[in-house]
Amino acid sequence: MNEKEERMLELLSDQAIFDLNKEELMELEQLKNQFPDWKSYATFELTAAAIGMTDLKMIQMPEKLRAKILDNANNYFSPEVVISEPETKKSFSSLPTETVGSSFAETEKRPFWQWFGWGVAFAACALLAINLWTTRVQPQPEIAKDTKIIQTPTPELNAFQKRDQFIATTSDIIRTKLESPKGTKEISGDVVWSNSQQKGYVTFRGMPVNNPASETYQLWVFDEMQNDKYPINGGVFDVSENGEIVVPIDTELKIQKPKMFAVTEEKPGGVVVSDREKLVAIAKI
Amino acid sequence: MAQPILKRIASGEKRAVQECITAYGGLVWSLALRMLPNSEEAEDAVQEIFIEVWKNAERFDEEQASETTFIAMIARRRLIDRLRKENRKPNIDSLEDILAEPENNEQDVQLCIEAKEAAQAMKNLRPEQRQVLHLSIVLGYSHQEISDALDMPLGTVKTHARRGLIQVREDLGLGDQENGKEVTA
Numbered sequence: 001m002n003e004k005e006e007r008m009l010e011l012l013s014d015q016a017i018f019d020l021n022k023e024e025l026m027e028l029e030q031l032k033n034q035f036p037d038w039k040s041y042a043t044f045e046l047t048a049a050a051i052g053m054t055d056l057k058m059i060q061m062p063e064k065l066r067a068k069i070l071d072n073a074n075n076y077f078s079p080e081v082v083i084s085e086p087e088t089k090k091s092f093s094s095l096p097t098e099t100v101g102s103s104f105a106e107t108e109k110r111p112f113w114q115w116f117g118w119g120v121a122f123a124a125c126a127l128l129a130i131n132l133w134t135t136r137v138q139p140q141p142e143i144a145k146d147t148k149i150i151q152t153p154t155p156e157l158n159a160f161q162k163r164d165q166f167i168a169t170t171s172d173i174i175r176t177k178l179e180s181p182k183g184t185k186e187i188s189g190d191v192v193w194s195n196s197q198q199k200g201y202v203t204f205r206g207m208p209v210n211n212p213a214s215e216t217y218q219l220w221v222f223d224e225m226q227n228d229k230y231p232i233n234g235g236v237f238d239v240s241e242n243g244e245i246v247v248p249i250d251t252e253l254k255i256q257k258p259k260m261f262a263v264t265e266e267k268p269g270g271v272v273v274s275d276r277e278k279l280v281a282i283a284k285i
Numbered sequence: 286m287a288q289p290i291l292k293r294i295a296s297g298e299k300r301a302v303q304e305c306i307t308a309y310g311g312l313v314w315s316l317a318l319r320m321l322p323n324s325e326e327a328e329d330a331v332q333e334i335f336i337e338v339w340k341n342a343e344r345f346d347e348e349q350a351s352e353t354t355f356i357a358m359i360a361r362r363r364l365i366d367r368l369r370k371e372n373r374k375p376n377i378d379s380l381e382d383i384l385a386e387p388e389n390n391e392q393d394v395q396l397c398i399e400a401k402e403a404a405q406a407m408k409n410l411r412p413e414q415r416q417v418l419h420l421s422i423v424l425g426y427s428h429q430e431i432s433d434a435l436d437m438p439l440g441t442v443k444t445h446a447r448r449g450l451i452q453v454r455e456d457l458g459l460g461d462q463e464n465g466k467e468v469t470a
Contacts, residue, residue: 048450049350050453050459051422051423061313062314068332
């Protein structure tokens, strides 16, 4: 490697870690022109990104922010859909969305097709005005007496979205890590629970797929106010595919002071009292 | 094998956008909270980052890096730009935090293979290289800020950072090893 090539490598790594000043940027551009295959060195940014993820504590994104991002995405990819046809939006965003008022959204440059979208919307408004004039303002032969309000059906959230929404909107969340007992298949995840709402979710990673015909999984909640011999049933569930799953905690009795959540493998339909022979996962508070 | 989400976004599949937010929203949000001073700023930044992700989806090369690393790269660049533009300090509680050895939260390093390997590669670095890289990349400090915090000449800060980065890049298999070695020698 010659001196110039070495200097280019230095500047590329500096650019990935810190910033380059104007002179350095110009120097780098000149060097890039001299070494057309400079891209073979251009993985410093990726390396820095990988380092940047070390020691990162993962925090769930608030549901409100997710909705804003989806709204932004709608605007970015197909603004005319958002403006003229809210029904179509559902296929893109299954979550309720709201108007974005961020300075970022306002400062985005709009290409021609986005302006075209506004034009279409304007034309639609004009047609609507004409329609209103001819159907509402003009005398009508008969006034409908039994009108019904037709509401747009609320999109059904999946378990992940419900959990995210629950986390974002609940103030007394208890969160604890889920582990598998030693010597069993490694399962990880977490439990979120709210005493005020008497509601929670368990997230599992690595949970084995079960055969519902021969066994099922059952959730249990251990309450400090309850004898440990009789934990409270949190519902039964089956796992049909590998990967991350979210299960709602469904208790029939009020939980006063939870101290542990557990999952056992039981016969189909679940049991009233578990013999705890097949303990699958636990989450201590 | 399923097509990467970013490829699907680039080809105009709108459903992939939602999947992308579900898969990487937590990552981007966590990075923003770590580097920016408050959650309001982080919210703005995360929205900007995802627009950048949509714009750059077609640039993703699955043979070069994972989607996670690619998105983290976009996020990091945007976050640093924000910090630098306003000349703001990264989100650090105290100097003690800065000078402490990087934490080792194994349970949180479950993002992708590169992140795990980067954590391991960082352990193999010399302490001063590791410290400088942690301050600059993980915490977003400028070379001048690191120089001040560690009472280390600016040139030395840069040298440690470069050598550390080149070493990690080699360990991750992201670079041309021969070229990297010549510089680190």
